[in-house]
Amino acid sequence: MNSDNPVARLLAGPARAVAIIGGWWLLALAFLTCVEIFGRKFFAFSLQGVDEIGAYTLAVFSTLSFAHALVTRSHTRVDFLLGHLPAPLRAVLNALAFLLLAALAIYAAWRGWAVLKESLLFQSHANSPLQTPMWLPQSAWLAGLAAFAIAAGLFAAHALWLLLTDWRKVNRWYGPMTLEEEVQAEAGAVLARGADKAGAA
Numbered sequence: 650m651n652s653d654n655p656v657a658r659l660l661a662g663p664a665r666a667v668a669i670i671g672g673w674w675l676l677a678l679a680f681l682t683c684v685e686i687f688g689r690k691f692f693a694f695s696l697q698g699v700d701e702i703g704a705y706t707l708a709v710f711s712t713l714s715f716a717h718a719l720v721t722r723s724h725t726r727v728d729f730l731l732g733h734l735p736a737p738l739r740a741v742l743n744a745l746a747f748l749l750l751a752a753l754a755i756y757a758a759w760r761g762w763a764v765l766k767e768s769l770l771f772q773s774h775a776n777s778p779l780q781t782p783m784w785l786p787q788s789a790w791l792a793g794l795a796a797f798a799i800a801a802g803l804f805a806a807h808a809l810w811l812l813l814t815d816w817r818k819v820n821r822w823y824g825p826m827t828l829e830e831e832v833q834a835e836a837g838a839v840l841a842r843g844a845d846k847a848g849a850a
Contacts, residue, residue, distance in 0.1 A: 653822075654807075654822045655807075656803050656804055656807045657720055657722075657822075659803075660716070660720045660800055660803070661720055663796075664716060664717045664720040664721065664800075667713050667716075667717060667796075668714075668717050671710045671713060671714070674706065674710070675706070675710070678699075678702065678703060678706055681696060681699050681702070682699055682703070684696060685699045697778045697779070698777065698778055698779040701775065701777050701778075701779055701781065702779075705781075705786040705789075705790075708786065708790050709786060709789040709790050709792075709793055710793070711793070712790055712792075712793025712794050712796075712797060713792075713793035713796060713797075714793075715754070715793065715794075715796075715797040716793070716796040716797045716799075716800040716801075719750075719797070719800050719801060719804065720800060722826055726746075726825040728824075728825040731743075731824070731825065736816075736817070736820060737816060739820050739824060740812055740816040740817070740819040740820050741812065741816075743808065743819050743820060743823045743824045744805075744808040744809055744811070744812040744819050744823065746823075747801065747804050747805040747808045747809075747823055748805045748808070748809065750801050750804075750805065751798070751801040751802045751804070751805035751806075753801075754794070754797045754798040754800075754801040754802070755798045755801075755802065757794050757797070757798070758791065758794040758795050758797070758798040761787075761790065761791040761794040761795075762791060764787060764791075765784060765787045765788060765791050768782075768783040768784050768787055769784050804823070807822075808822075808823045811823075
């Protein structure tokens with residue numbers, strides 16, 4: 650993440666909180682999966698629904714990770730041609746990329762709301778042992794899509810504003826990460842983990 654990008658700074662805290670919650674949730678799900686496996690293998694019992702919860706987890710945290718990847722600049726961009734273009738043209742294309750991404754994210758959130766509204770209308774339940782009301786996982790799934798749409802919209806608006814006022818910052822903040830930036834980001838993450846361990850000790 651570019652620490653001097655004001656939009657990234659604004660969204661960094663919530664993105665990190667969601668990532669931590671998601672990590673603990675996945676650990677809990679892994680523990681339940683182990684209990685399910687050993688229970689079926691050795692004790693002939695099943696928790697009923699662990700696989701269903703896993704499917705909901707995949708859907709919900711996949712959408713939530715979209716916004717996190719955007720904030721931390723960890724999404725993949727194909728840039729083998731972009732780096733050979735003139736800097737002003739790169740700025741236009743980088744801003745355009747975020748505008749198109751925001752449009753896609755907003756469309757996905759709009760279609761997600763249509764899915765949730767239909768489940769509420771028909772009071773849909775999962776055809777499974779848990780009989781889960783579908784609006785529950787779909788609401789969390791839609792929240793992830795909405796978070797992605799909000800983050801992408803803020804980044805796109807900022808990139809467009811910079812394109813009109815200071816186009817060089819578009820390339821610095823909204824262009825693909827250079828090799829040096831990727832190395833610096835990885836080194837920073839390693840140092841942060843080391844500091845956390847030292848603090849805990």
